[in-house]
Amino acid sequence: MGGAARPFAPLGTGSVRAGRPLRIAGLGLAQLGAALVACGLIASALLPREASWLAALGAVIVLGVPHGALDGAVAAPLLRPRYGRLWFGVFALPYLGLSALILLAWQVTPLPTLAGFLALSVLHFGEEDAGPGRPVEAFLRGGLPIALPALLHPEATADIFAVVTRVPMAQLPAWWTAAAWLWLTLAAIVVPFRLAAHPPRRAMLAELAGLAAAFWLLPPLTAFALYFVTLHGPRHMRALVRDPVRAPGIDTMGRAVLAALPIFGLTLGLGAALWPLYASGSADPTATLLTLTLQMLSALTVPHVLLDRLASRHAPPPPTFADSLHRPSR
Template identity: 40%
Template sequence: MTFGLRLQGRIFCAVSLVLLLALLAGFKAEPGRELIAVGALVLLLGVPHGSLDVVVARRLLGLTGIRAWTVFSLRYVGLAALVVGLWWVAPTVFLSAFLGFSALHFGADPEAGVAWPTRALYGGAVIVLPALCHGAELQRLLGLVAGPASAAFVMPALRLLAAPWLCATVLACLLEARRSPLAATELAALAAVSTAAPPLVAFAVYFCAMHSPRHILRTLPSRQAADARRALAMALWPTVAVFIAAVGAGLLASEMPLETWVLQLGFVGLAALTLPHMALLERVRRASRPAPPGQ
């Protein structure tokens, strides 16, 4: 684990500790301001980290030329459009798949060497553990994203899993501490925030202080500053395009309640970008896999 990733992990743990202390002191944000702050943070930090997919495609898949980039872009946008279409026609299937794929994707955050059961617990923590102490609020938020019926379908499973998930996570922290105290502390911080904090706040802290910066640190070239600047310049255009699309969606949904609009734009947008993002990472993983002996 590089120095940058270790530092980022410690910052996440420190931010989590500050939040937990604030909650113990009785701090509670006004709901409207909390929603605006969370939406802005996720949009500002979430979109750029996804935009680095163009860097991954160029550097690891060797995409060059207009034709290759056109095919890549059409496939990427097409997968995103399929997710939005699924949300529109089958919201319960969308919500179930989104939560499952998100847990799988988040499980890639821990450092190399972390066992797969611990990764599974880590990936699902911010999704499952809020149901333990904030079940009603979590169901309300999921209902705003995908409809009350869809939220009512998934919540019994989340409530059933929450307590065993927390117990298994505590055990995983104790076992992981023997190998990597930092990895164990990161998992403990995530579990504590996901259990104690309101669901939106817990997600924002995790996504903005852990998932997004960790992906950026792993993606940006580390050899030369010039390489990093070129990578950031490449990621600028997808970021601008997504912001323009967000503004357009906002104008089309101007009569929708603010909370519903922000949640749907944020989480349906994240879901739409998560599928092609995961597909790209899987393609890169297969491309970088060593060929079998004799080939």
């Protein structure tokens, strides 16, 4: 795996750029909150399956989805200078149009859509976890949450995706199992070399060991929720808070949460509007919630990833040596 690069801080700290976060027993308030959420999710694994699905989905919706709702704050500085007050329409119409196409794809070709969703997730999780310009580490880290459930809990994972795709799945599709074995084989070949060449930070090893243990010991949806709300979401938010160019107004975790609220509310409203459509073909409300949540997550992830690409393409390049000769240093 990669060498020492970004400082590791898996759980959100109260304020990244400004002030000193409140600390209790050496933990920041947000870290304490994340630890409590993690304990709650782990305990929810003891509940009957439907109830544990509900707990995991509740966490994914309330604590995980808001990181995608920050896309408005990323799009505004790109679009407002050119479109003025119309910027929100210019942002939201293609974003939601693309999402609607993905929801349609789940109805028309559920299994290819599932394959595309899983591939996009490996890319998105990997880029966020490994950081830019580290394709091998990104593949290995992004592949972990997708490959381990297939290898360690194939029946439970198939049960979940039979509900999501509405395609009977006595077992996982062979392509998923094959891809998971390929990931494991590559990891077994690459990781020992990487470990020898760049001894990893202890915190990164602890994260990977913790994740592997979660995907081994917990039901797959619970382990995924744990990864999504304590690692992926906070990491995405922290990256935006630290980036003064992509979302200039978002410079503390508190501001990030506030900025996410309007689009998060809109997302919940869209989910509520779609509910009757999804409930009509569904066995029970928990199954409806699972299908709607995962399909909407996938539908929003496509424009979410595209916007991330666009925003990094439009970011000004880092200052060159020549720049530093011409500009007075501050």
